[in-house]
Amino acid sequence: MNERRIEIESNLLDVENRIKSAAESAGRNRDEITLVAVTKYFPVSDALILYENGVRNFGENRDDEGSQKSNQLRADAIWHFQGQIQGRKIPSIISWADQIHSLDSLDHALKFNRILQAAGESRRFMIQLSLEPSREDRGGIALHDLPKFLDSLLPLTQLEIRGVMAVLPIEIEPSAGFAEIVSYVKSLSHPHLQEYSLGMSNDFEDAICAGATHIRVGSSILGSRPALA
Ligand SMILES: *Cc1c(COP(=O)(O)O)cnc(C)c1O
Secondary structure, X not given: OHHHHHHHHHHHHHHXXXXXXXXXXXXXXXXXXXXXXXXXXOOHHHHHHHHHOOOOEEEEOOHHHHHHHHHHOOOOOEEEEOOOOOHHHHHHHHHHOOEEEEEOXXXXXXXXXXXXXXXXXXEEEEEEEEOOOOOHHHOOEEHHHHHHHHHHHOOOOOEEEEEEEEXXXXXOOHHHHHHHHHHHHHHHOOOOOOEEEEXXXXXXXXXXXHOOOEEEEOHXXXXXXXXXX
């Protein structure tokens, strides 16, 4: 366990240094960027080590895992749901996730809104965009569908739309892909779209350079992911 702690602490320091230097070369303030540590498939003991090292933002892709881990960390931890949404899981996702990065369907938005309204609550959302929207299995809407989607969300008062999220297709060069997304979203001048959840272990420096406000980093901090149980 001690060995694991040393490994995680050293990786975290490394990632923190990479964030700082990417921010510096982009002429940005480090504080503009939220590091979301992606703990999916890893045990809660790893999340605890991160918490003890000051990490407060955690990302999970699956409802059951997020629900279990969030129960075991202190309440000031902030949980981000970034996986594909299944309609029947929405009540449970709401019970633990503070922010949802992967909204990409009106049906899901309606269901979130209905349940949140009944509970007198709201949540922060990002809309997931895709540069290959034909790959529906990966989620996300096409850039050109964003304005219409935003209009359809307007009546949904319990959804605080904050920005956009994307995972780039492997064949797209990261700096070009992120720049395309950021410049398109900026061109809309939409008052609610201020957050950009872009960048993972392999491309977060490019994302920071393009303007990311949230980076979702898993394997650079925790190592290669164990197989799913
Ligand atoms: C798994 C995952 C990450 C983290 O990926 P790493 O390459 O391990 O940093 C980030 N975002 C999403 C949506 C993921 O599914």
